Amino acid sequence: MALPPSSARVVIIGGGVIGCSVAYHLAKLGWKDVLLLERKQLTSGTTWHAAGLIAQLRATANMTKLAKYSQELYGNLEAETGVATGFKRCGSITVALSDARKEEIYRQAGMARAFGVEVEEISPSEVKNCYAHLNIEGVTAGVYLPLDGQGDPANIALALAKGARQNGAQVIEHTLVTGVSRDGRRITGVDWEQGGERGHTTCDMVVNCGGMWGHQVGRMLGTNVPLHACEHFYIVTEAIPDLTQMPVLRVPDECAYYKEDAGKMLLGAFEPNAKPWAMDGIPADFEFDQLPEDFDHFEPILEQAINRMPMLAEAGIHTFFNGPESFTPDDAYHLGQAPEMDNVWVAAGFNSIGIQSAGGAGMALSQWMDTGEKPFDLGDVDISRMQPFQGNKTYLFERSKETLGLLYADHFPFRQKATARGIRRTPFHAQLLERDAVMGELAGWERANWFAREGQKPEYQYSWSRQNFFDNVRDEHLAIRQNVGVYDMSSFGKFRVEGPDATAFMNHIGGGQYDVPVGKIVYTQFLNVSAGIEADVTVTRLAEDLYLVVGPAATRVADFTWMQRNKGAFNVVITDVTTGEGVLAIMGPRARDLLQAVSPNDFSNTANPFGTAQEIEIGMALARAHRVTYVGELGWEIYVSTDMCAHVFETVAKSGADFGLTFCGMHMMDTCRMEKGFRHFGHDITCEDHVLEAGLGFAVKTDKPAFIGRDAVLRKRDAGLARRLVQFQLTDAEPLLFHNEPVLRDGKVVGHLTSGGYGHYVGSAIGMGYVPCAQPGETAADMLASNYEIDVMGTRIKAVAQLKPFYDPTGERAKA
The missing domain is CATH 3.30.70 (Alpha-Beta Plaits)
Incomplete structure (x- = not known):
């Protein structure tokens, strides 16, 4: 067996499907000296026992883009490498057993259309026609995706590994990475052990593809990769006579999925109360292992499955399988450049969707590594969304009990995590609870989302219609509009930027003009070289050499990292003072x-005008x-x-109390900001959204010296906009919008809502989304002259479209 070389451009740690995908894609990009090290054998951790379901539709447009890419890649891998991947487009069906689940899957179907995924809503009888073995008692509806598929997980990984080798990468098994050497924020090499041999490989970059070992590999690399292994159960029946290929079937209300597997039936489960595994660490000799059976834990799932699929009662169980898979605190995988180090990358924690995600994730990460820029918005999975405390092992143990089951739980709007709560509390937490605040959680922060009335239980009761807090939020919303309200913003990220070069640094990193009088507040964006939006912040000049930068709570780590990585030779100190x-x-x-x-103090317009x-x-x-x-x-x-x-x-x-003060929550803030057309970072504006197309050109000052993204702003001004962020209001007051609903222009789907909510002051649901220009140079007036509709659960609702806010379009109220 070959020993690792003395040097490599990149070392990939972990030979599961994602490690093989990263190696494959880097080699395809022409990278030389790509080295993948696997502690045991390829696929021997989680990949080998994965179910191999390969779906296209994910929760956002870009995650769907990555899943669709995986499908296309796997369909061609066999011809390229000669390794059979077992990939076949057998389709998939998801069935609902309640009206709430029906609305969820029908909304998902609308989202699929917006994302370009072929989809069809089907009736219970049509479900039966597709899946003859299914008991459709209680089935309210189904959704069919004909191009979904399944494949052989291990062979997909081995095909990717072979493809990587064919393009010059080295893939070496039975080699354990035991340590690293580092210089400041860079890993300079890895120590390894192979048999009795020990050695060291210098490298320019490291990629953590450690799967369920990703947390401890992350610690070794000086980075935080929050994930935890959980037990995952499935059974495989004995051969069933005349069983032919059928679509993959998901019955989320019963926590179950089914697939035909070589004439047998596989039944898997995502139960609501999962079993975390290996709190004390994964055994050193773990390789192609399975965990002890726990039939008592699986039995409730099996009982429902026998009723749903009666042939299971007749078929013997060939395999009862229990194997570990890694889960993250928010059920999204980890991808990207680790915030703590400058040359460490992460692709791990795939929450039981590693096979369908690995192709796209490997492609996106390799492009990011190659160019230094994200190929498109990856905020859903960017490792920088994780907070340092989320690497706490006890936290991960408690949260992972819930996250496995959330894959098949009802994905109600505003659903909050129930486990591992109460960790980060603002200074006003106790006082807000005394006033019946109902807390939500974001980035670990407990935040008052709404306030219960006297006699009302201060808790969420979820649904897809008007939820139990709808009227509460309306009252809070109208109090802000008509009288006075107070809400807690302590969780927002706060950073001091200070030093002799503070003004020059701010003018380099941001699109605004920061050479302003002390006390002035500047609303601004940090742009990338393409003029996409990396951060949406306010900047207050507190002194000649001191600025306070304030951004969303969820992007605190990302915003701090962006500033640090772009500090260069500027003589400034950047300090996170969020909790101060x-x-x-x-x-x-x-x-x-x-x-x-x-x-x-004097709060008049003369003494304290808007923006000071x-x-x-x-x-x-x-x-x-x-x-x-x-x-x-x-x-x-x-x-x-x-x-x-x-x-x-x-x-x-x-x-x-003398003014009728109303205590308000974050839901109110969201509905009010949508009425005003204020953008929300991560939804309406992201790193791939050009600042001019987002309608934020007023915040960019190109008459100052060069700043990041300036050239791209000028190019777009010369070339004209390719799309615009448009605001919509439904003409029917009844339907609700959340986000991702398809936008139709003159009867054709042209995009989807990036935000959606209810405008309690304007009296109907509102949202915003990007609309492509019909042709280059199309005017705003021509765009708005079209007829617009929003698809809500398959029903087209007429919408009014505007570029200006539906509430106070001139902005006079804030300056009163």
């Missing part, structure tokens, strides 16, 4: 009156008032050091 200050937003027409009641900040006294405390808004009303964000937060809250709450 609490923030209360006081918003609404009477916000000034309330603040003047609790503070002696001032130091204030509030009660007996000190704070800083930023006059800025994400809800489109007169208001201030009050920044308070954490030690004085409780006092400030009590002061505001006490005086607020």
